Amino acid sequence: GSANLKNKTLVVTTILSNPYCMRKESAIPLSGNDQFEGYAVDLIHEISKSLGFNYKIQLVPDGSYGSLNKLTGEWNGMIRELLEQRADLAIADLTITFEREQAVDFTTPFMNLGVSILYRKGTPIESAEDLAKQTRIKYGALKGGSTAAFFRDSKISTYQRMWSFMESARPSVFTASNGEGVERVAKGKGSYAFLMESTSIEYVTERNCELTQVGGMLDTKSYGIATPPNSPYRTAINSVILKLQEEGKLHILKTKWWKEKRGGGKCR
Numbered sequence: 001g002s003a004n005l006k007n008k009t010l011v012v013t014t015i016l017s018n019p020y021c022m023r024k025e026s027a028i029p030l031s032g033n034d035q036f037e038g039y040a041v042d043l044i045h046e047i048s049k050s051l052g053f054n055y056k057i058q059l060v061p062d063g064s065y066g067s068l069n070k071l072t073g074e075w076n077g078m079i080r081e082l083l084e085q086r087a088d089l090a091i092a093d094l095t096i097t098f099e100r101e102q103a104v105d106f107t108t109p110f111m112n113l114g115v116s117i118l119y120r121k122g123t124p125i126e127s128a129e130d131l132a133k134q135t136r137i138k139y140g141a142l143k144g145g146s147t148a149a150f151f152r153d154s155k156i157s158t159y160q161r162m163w164s165f166m167e168s169a170r171p172s173v174f175t176a177s178n179g180e181g182v183e184r185v186a187k188g189k190g191s192y193a194f195l196m197e198s199t200s201i202e203y204v205t206e207r208n209c210e211l212t213q214v215g216g217m218l219d220t221k222s223y224g225i226a227t228p229p230n231s232p233y234r235t236a237i238n239s240v241i242l243k244l245q246e247e248g249k250l251h252i253l254k255t256k257w258w259k260e261k262r263g264g265g266k267c268r
């Protein structure tokens with residue numbers, strides 16, 4: 001049923017990831033929600049204004065999005081925070097997946113994306129197939145994220161081969177964050193490509209003019225806000241997301257954080 005959110009204080013779990021949630025630069029020490037800025041921070045602000053609730057932003061302690069340990073049946077990351085009732089909402093670049101949907105609920109999507117490849121400009125690599133048929137250039141993905149899971153679970157032979165190659169690579173090609181993946185590509189002199197979500201690639205290639213998206217998207221999916229199962233807040237939040245979408249507000253936020261803020265629009 002619908003719930004009255006007025007004057008409630010919700011705990012929002014999130015993760016540092018450009019440009020969704022970033023630490024604000026400041027000469028004076030900041031505290032509470034004021035420490036953070038970004039697309040997800042603006043999104044939760046808009047939703048809270050519309051429904052009249054207060055919120056407290058908390059970074060997920062283990063720095064993970066959320067993956068299921070199939071041996072123990074336990075989740076980590078933001079999904080775990082929801083399941084253990086330490087948070088009411090997870091708002092981030094959190095991908096809606098079948099596996100996660102079994103454990104938590106997702107709202108209506110607020111952004112669409114697909115897996116693609118971040119690499120250096122001006123190389124003969126033009127697609128995932130090009131990467132798959134060679135071994136000199138290493139490639140990897142964020143550890144424990146939905147991109148790694150996409151390759152792990154794919155029934156498509158090219159992607160299965162890419163997964164075996166990634167798993168067997170030493171040193172590991174998996175990264176602890178998207179930022180680490182970007183840095184490996186930027187410093188790798190062409191020796192490393194990073195499998196990353198198209199929206200994040202777009203943010204990077206607006207700012208690092210040596211880097212580019214190689215090929216198209218390997219799948220299509222969306223980000224949504226996650227809640228514990230049967231959260232009374234989900235229906236109300238769905239309505240606000242649809243309204244923000246229809247008003248063009250989500251588009252304005254995307255332009256603000258991708259093109260305008262923090263050195264966007266610098267590569268042409």
Ligand code: GLU
Binds near residue numbers: 094095144147148197
């Ligand atoms: N959005 C992904 C997730 O929710 C994290 C980034 C990635 O896996 O590329 O797991």
